[in-house]
Amino acid sequence: MLLNQIFKPSTLVRSIAVLVLAGFFEGASAGEGKPEREEIVSRVRADIEYFASDELEGRGIETKGIELAAERILAEYEKFGLKPGMPEGKYRQSFPVTIGDVAVADSTKVELTQPDGTTVSLKLADQYQPIRRGANGEAKGGMAFIGYGISSDEESYDDYAGIDVTGKVVVLIRREPQSRDGGAFGGKSTSPNAYIDRKLELIRKSKAAAVLFVNNIESPADPGADELADPSSFGNEGEAVPFVHVKRSVVDSILKTTPLKVGDELLGSLAAVSEYIDLNLKPVSQELPGWNAAVSTVFKANTISTDNLIGVVEGEGPLADETIVIGGHYDHLGFGGYGSRTQNRTGEVHNGADDNASGTAAVVELARRIASGPKPKRRMVFICFSGEERGLIGSNYYVKNPAFPIENTVAMLNFDMIGNLRNNRVEVNGVGTATEFEAIVQKADEVTPVDITIVPGAFAGSDHLPFYQKNIPVMFCFTGMTDIYHTPDDDSSTLNIEGAVTVIDYSEQLLRGIDALETRPTFAEGGRAGRRPAVARTPFLGIQPNITASGDDGIVIRGVRPDSPASMAGLQTGDVVTTINDEDVKGYQTLVEKLTDSKAGDVLKLKVKRGAELLDVDVTLGEARR
Secondary structure (H helix, E strand, C coil): CCCCCCCCCCHHHHHHHHHHHHHHHHHHCCCCCCCCHHHHHHHHHHHHHHHCCHHHHHHCCCCCHHHHHHHHHHHHHHHCCCEECEHHHECEEEEEEEEEEEEECCCCEEEEECCCCCEEECCECCCEEECCCCCCEEEEEEEEECCCCCEECCCCEECCCCCCCCCCEEEEECCCCCCHHHCECCECCCCHHHCHHHHHHHHHHHCCCEEEEECCCCCCCCCCCCCCCCCCCCCCCCCCCCEEEECHHHHHHHHHHCCEEECCEEECCHHHHHHHHHHHCCCCCEEEEEEEEEEEECEEEEEEEEEEEEEEECCCCCCCCCEEEEEEECCCCCCCCCCCCCHHHCCCCCCCHHHHHHHHHHHHHHHHHHHCCCCCCCEEEEEEECCHHHCCHHHHHHHHCCCCCHHHEEEEEEECCCCCCECCEEEEECHHHECCHHHHHHHHHHCCCCEEEEECCCCCCCCCHHHHCCCCCEEEEECCCCCCCCCCCCCHHHCCHHHHHHHHHHHHHHHHHHHHCCCCCCECCCCCCCCCCHHHCCCECCEEECHHHCECCEEEEEEECCCCHHHHCCCCCCCEEEEECCEECCCHHHHHHHHHCCCCCCEEEEEEEECCEEEEEEEECECCCC
16 A cells, blocks of 8 residues: 545635535434433443354354354344345355465466567576466457556556557556655556556457566566566456566567667657656557567466345435445454464464454444435445455455446445554544545544544555546545554454544544435545646655554654665664654655655654664655666
8 A cells, every 4th residue: 555645625615515514413413312322332332242253263264153153143134123234135245255275276377478589488486476366268369558558547547548459468567657755657556457457458459369467567565576476476366368467678679679769769668658658748659560479377376156145225415326335344364374373373263353353343233224224315325245265355346247227326335453442542544535525534623532643545456446436536534553453353342442433433424425415426536636847856865664453553664765765874673763853753654744845955853663672763755766
């Protein structure tokens, strides 16, 4: 996940929206016959403790425990009168998930034929790796270079313009232009153009035969490295066309022999191509004359069936055909192994109390509340997703096979890890994905006893992401990472249950605020303001934060770029930045704000934990990278 910029709509727009919503929020917080808070806390506690009990075997998709979790969720759906979301009166949406290692058959191959007729066979796991997210199959054809494989009206950028790649094996760069140092098309957050799903969708439409996928220049933490992805890195649901990840050296050898021509300029390396696109924001897509490729990808894997659990509260009135999805995943890691941060403890139950018994309990509790009234204007669809820990498989499956039309799905509210409320502060992600959301977020904050941190971007690691990729506004409540994330120690006894209920209370206000809108929320790509001139970009620091390990206690440094300001100041991998300019770090957003407010030449004064030491480190920021 990349760092995001605070989104601040105009005061006038926000004031108008707040006035429109004010009456609704005041009424929504009242009501008779509602359970007392003690009762609510008790039933949420009971949900979380059950979902995170040893009896449920860590809710791994291959365990009996996940079925016990499903039975409890569905019992609550039925008790509170939620309608089944699937045909024939079913709550379950079944889909397959690959388990175990994906085996690559010996018949997998990549052969490149050069213009002089020489054929070179690439070495598996050394020069290339087949990617399961592609498709089993064979492809042969001429070759073409299609840059980042992006077609974006918003950015007036189209790698497919003026080139027909039907039947060709295409070379495709990872991520997007200007993605160095957290930028994207001159902005400060990764856009949906960079996502594999979006690239594969365009590949299908282009009728290309196969893909040679290559890391962009700034992909790894160490720019000198060029690691190939594991076959399952992008998920296991095979689709599109044969898809292989190749080393940069392979693409450099192609471009050295056949440079791309841009006017009188020859681009004879991936670095030269990337530099040209970054500076000019113009595609350089073109055929590679004389080159041919033969690609064969063959995978073998075991699959099991698991279920999304879908319950519905119908809306009432003229907006009843519009849908709001409320979701969270109920699966976890079972007995460890896949996904565990403690590989030496495989075999122990990974109970997943915070991740994501807490979020599952939130979906169930909100289903109870919405079903109990008042009647919403829009259809509310409650989904407990499975397969999230295997790569958002359940939520991806749903958006491709929706119970209700995606084009009439107006918002998605996701819950993943809300069990560790600290300092009464909850992080609300995705606020910039709809122009109306900030007013709703702020008003909900006024009527509930919680402090919020607004993050405009759509955090990329949970089940709201497939909805965002379909241009559906999303929000995601989150109370931060802990050291016991994805370990057997994530037990219910470690959670702040009353804090989780506070987050649910706040989220109910968000949900009812979205439902109160007279027209559907207006989608925006994470509050990005479109293309910016280079001078508006953030200054260069040169660290890669470990987002999953960072939180209120500091930013964990995953990597330091050579010859960067961070490197010259002596920062090291594993350091924990605890304060910036005497301000305590409150998650990665603190760094975002400090960089956004700074310019090249400014000095950031950091306090850094290095083992048992606490160090003072001054970093002089460099010029924004081009």
